Amino acid sequence: MTAVDIGVVLPRDLPAAEIVPFARRAEELGFGELWVVEDLGFHGGIAQAATVLAVTGRIRVGIGILPAGARSVAFTAMEFATLARLHPGRVVAGIGHGMPDWMRQAGAWPASPLTLFTEYARALTALLRGERVRVAGRYVRLDGVALESPPDVVPPVLAGVRGPKSLAVAGAELDGVILAEPAPAAYVAAARRFLPADARVVAFEHAAVHDDADTARALVRPRLDGVADPALSAHVESLPFAAELRALAGRASGTVAGALRPEWVDALTLAGPAPALRRRIGALGAAGATSVVLIPVAPDPPAALGSLAAVLPVSRG
Numbered sequence: 001m002t003a004v005d006i007g008v009v010l011p012r013d014l015p016a017a018e019i020v021p022f023a024r025r026a027e028e029l030g031f032g033e034l035w036v037v038e039d040l041g042f043h044g045g046i047a048q049a050a051t052v053l054a055v056t057g058r059i060r061v062g063i064g065i066l067p068a069g070a071r072s073v074a075f076t077a078m079e080f081a082t083l084a085r086l087h088p089g090r091v092v093a094g095i096g097h098g099m100p101d102w103m104r105q106a107g108a109w110p111a112s113p114l115t116l117f118t119e120y121a122r123a124l125t126a127l128l129r130g131e132r133v134r135v136a137g138r139y140v141r142l143d144g145v146a147l148e149s150p151p152d153v154v155p156p157v158l159a160g161v162r163g164p165k166s167l168a169v170a171g172a173e174l175d176g177v178i179l180a181e182p183a184p185a186a187y188v189a190a191a192r193r194f195l196p197a198d199a200r201v202v203a204f205e206h207a208a209v210h211d212d213a214d215t216a217r218a219l220v221r222p223r224l225d226g227v228a229d230p231a232l233s234a235h236v237e238s239l240p241f242a243a244e245l246r247a248l249a250g251r252a253s254g255t256v257a258g259a260l261r262p263e264w265v266d267a268l269t270l271a272g273p274a275p276a277l278r279r280r281i282g283a284l285g286a287a288g289a290t291s292v293v294l295i296p297v298a299p300d301p302p303a304a305l306g307s308l309a310a311v312l313p314v315s316r317g
Contacts, residue, residue, distance in 0.1 A: 004285035006312055007033025007062065007293040009204065010052070011301045012042040019043070022302050023052035027059040029309040033092070035062040035204075035293050040102035046079045053087045060090050062202065062293075064178050065160035067098025068120040069108040074145045077127035084128075084151035092202075094178050095120065096160030110139060114165055121159070121173040128154050156200060162234045167194035176200030181295060182227060182268040185280075185287035186238035192288030200290045207270040207294035209277060209307040216271035217262060220297050224268055225255040239267060270294060274310035281311060 008031050010022055026034050034052060038045030045063045053061050066076060076095070083091045097117055103109035110116045119140035126133050130150035133142045159170035160178040170177050176199040179191055183203035192201055206223045210216040227236060228249030236242050241264055249256050260268075270277045270292075281292050294311070298304035 005032040062092035065094035065096040088153040091155040
């Protein structure tokens with residue numbers, strides 16, 4: 001199988017008291033990466049990352065993602081640099097537009113998200129490299145700002161984006177992308193075309209491991225209710241069943257998840273027996289993913305970590 005790093009997402013709704021045990025268990029099981037998320041109303045991305053980095057010793061910690069409109073770029077650079085100096089080589093920084101509805105709720109959605117993102121990406125990476133930044137953009141304005149202690153090991157900065165214009169900015173300004181779920185191989189390959197050969201591509205996937213494929217599919221199906229939403233068109237438009245999926249959504253009076261064919265569920269998630277999932281992870285690697293990150297789908301996500309670890313290479317540890 002094509003070599004890829006395999007990570008796991010720390011669920012956004014995990015109670016705060018369970019964050020440390022979850023992170024320690026993920027590292028103990030041999031996952032290469034642990035990704036924290038920052039969704040409006042849940043846990044803060046920097047606070048989670050700092051906590052799990054402090055209580056683990058090996059696992060890389062990704063932040064997916066900090067919305068550009070929510071924080072001054074100078075202060076975001078300070079946060080990333082501090083984490084990187086404390087834990088060199090273990091931090092992966094993610095930025096993006098954020099979800100429009102949430103950002104509007106928070107009063108932080110810009111008139112031109114692409115302009116903000118472009119200015120932010122350029123300034124952030126320059127600051128992390130130790131440069132003194134002077135810029136007077138539409139959104140980012142810095143008057144000679146520099147980090148007093150830039151990190152010796154500059155963390156990779158990835159973009160959590162999906163549109164072609166934003167992917168192009170990521171390819172020009174950043175170290176790679178984070179592709180939100182669902183991330184089938186065709187979507188990974190399409191996104192990879194916007195990026196240089198050495199860029200990182202992190203693919204998030206809803207995941208459930210069970211020896212009975214139908215049992216695993218039943219767990220992930222509810223997560224696919226919105227798969228026909230136009231906002232996710234980039235995720236599915238390259239798939240051979242995209243037209244059928246759109247037609248199904250047009251006929252459905254409610255959710256579509258229950259009507260998805262088993263092979264469609266397989267293409268859109270990592271659900272099934274471990275050997276089959278290892279093959280599908282290999283296909284994602286062949287399409288251009290450098291990391292595949294599993295989103296636990298189970299009534300008890302911490303308990304599900306053990307089953308998810310069945311997809312890891314035997315030589316892990």
